[in-house]
Amino acid sequence: MGYSLTTLWYERQRYFPAILAVGFSSLLGCLQFGLLLGLFAIVSIPIDNSRADIWLGAPQALSVDLGRPIRESQAVDRLASNPEVDRCETYLQGFAYWAKPNGGMELCMVMGCRLDDSSLGRIKQLTPELHHQLTEPGSIVVDESDLSRLGLKNIGDTAEIVGNRVRVVGLTKGVKSLAGPYVMCSVTTARSLLRLMPEQITYVLGKCHDPADAPKVVARLRAQHGTDISVFAADEFSFRSRWHWLTKTKAGFALGYAAVLGLLVGAVVTSQTLYAATAASLREFAVLRAMGIPRWRMSVMVMTQASWVGVVGVLLSFPAIYGLSKVADIYGVQVLLDWRMVASVSGITLVMAVLSGLYALRSLKYVEPALLLR
């Protein structure tokens, strides 16, 4: 065990506040960003819960919920002409106004997909029983969590969407909404609710023989059609949709600001703890300096201590992060702990700890061997 780690262990009570501060920074960062990802994962529910590998839509599609009408035949031809694509199907999605049975309006997100068992656009929460019921024109399914928001009480209730009468034939679980509740229906019903012409759709979805070919097909279509279309692999479109709302709403910045504050608190506590610990050993360091040991050796020791404080703090924060995310889940709040996000926050926290070590190095400036001889 190195001198830094030995010191850290032996004087763990001294270093504990720094470790705690680092752990707190990591915890706060991960939970804040996890909450954010969980919140905006709602936007990409249609992508993440369907089976399509490729999404093709109108030019400059910023997010899946902001799709504009395109010509069905042309879009399908473009996607289907690729040999890697097994099959294509149409998909409709867009905002519409929901007139509550007891008065009042609500914005809702209409999703229209094919209803057969092999449908690409049907989200997994839409069970076979539900999609059979949706074959009847004007029938819709909403999520149970949105009932009161839509002014509904039970299955069988009716309402109006832009003048079209709709009837709730079933409820899903876990299809949460952000801007407006999801309203799931057939392509035919959706076309009338979104007031689209017979030839108009929002997206063409594609399934590849081998899902791994999706990026290749996407790249080819982009090369062929440039800015005439938007085409994405499912993962890419999902991320794009979330990122759009994350940046557009500024919610990301608000939560990010809180996470940065957490990092600052961690940095201040860590640097002060390391500074105090180093200052407490000034006489010992001075002996080494007297004997000609170069100052950089001591700097490396302090920086190694800072790194260990960072590593231990981050490692200790993981159980707390996962524990608290489970607690949030119980209360219906989704904290999405994507490994890339957790790795990034951990990395940033570690860098913060190391930078705190740099700040603490200033105490070594006071190492003066001649003082030992007074």
Add this chain to the structure above:
Amino acid sequence: MSNPRYFCGSLNQSSGVIERLYNEGEPLRLGETIMQADNLTRGFGTGSQFTLAVDHVSLEVLSGQFVLIMGPSGSGKSTMLAILSGLLKPDSGSVYCLGENIWSLTDIEREQFRLDHCGFIFQGYNLFSALSARQQLEMVATWGNHFSQQEARLRADGLLERLGLGGKGHLRPSELSGGEKQRVAIGRALIKNPNLLFADEPTSALDWTHGEEVVKLLRHLTREEGATVVCVTHDPRLVPFADRVFHMEDGHLVRQSYGYMSHPEEAVLPLPEPGEILPGPGDVVTFRPRIAP
């Protein structure tokens, strides 16, 4: 400057002296001048607060000796030690150490000089509380001499054994007595095998039983290891162990004498004129040291 650091350990059978290399190919024999200070002056403060801590002091130290600098508090002895050891720049004067004028070197060169040749023992033990006795020594060996961890450990264990701390290498300072802690501090100073060992009141924090142990150890180092020890103290009980004693008062070198060990009848030597060379090796080197393992 070469990089001689380690005790070459060759014994000149004909003359019976340990040779330490201080420049490549130039052995330093016991009893030769290892350090010469000329006309050193050092003051502190400004204006009415100005105090001259060292006032035109010249002295010479011979290799392989145990030398004391004595005097009452405020006599300038610690300042003198700081100047001689390259830690505190004098206002004027020069210090030649192993042939180098150490105060004409750059800071980095002087640091390297200390790394190559000097060990220090201070009044407080100044040991890292978290590290074991062995680690205190290893740290200097690995950081200063670039030994591998394994090599440093072997050297540290060997040295602790010789210092009477065999089997205690795993103990931390809080688990050691005052005398043991000072011996660890001595070990830390010795692990580099320095030509010069500077000690500042090494016994002041110890009772005489432990203090005597430490002094005997320092004395032993000069005899067995061929090191030169320059020790600052105000404790007259150390005199019997010294080869030479420099007495300071109010920043002046007022007297120098032989220690009882070399000359049981303490002989007061005349103060040298600036630049004058003191009596040669034959005066004091009366022992036949052996090589340390």
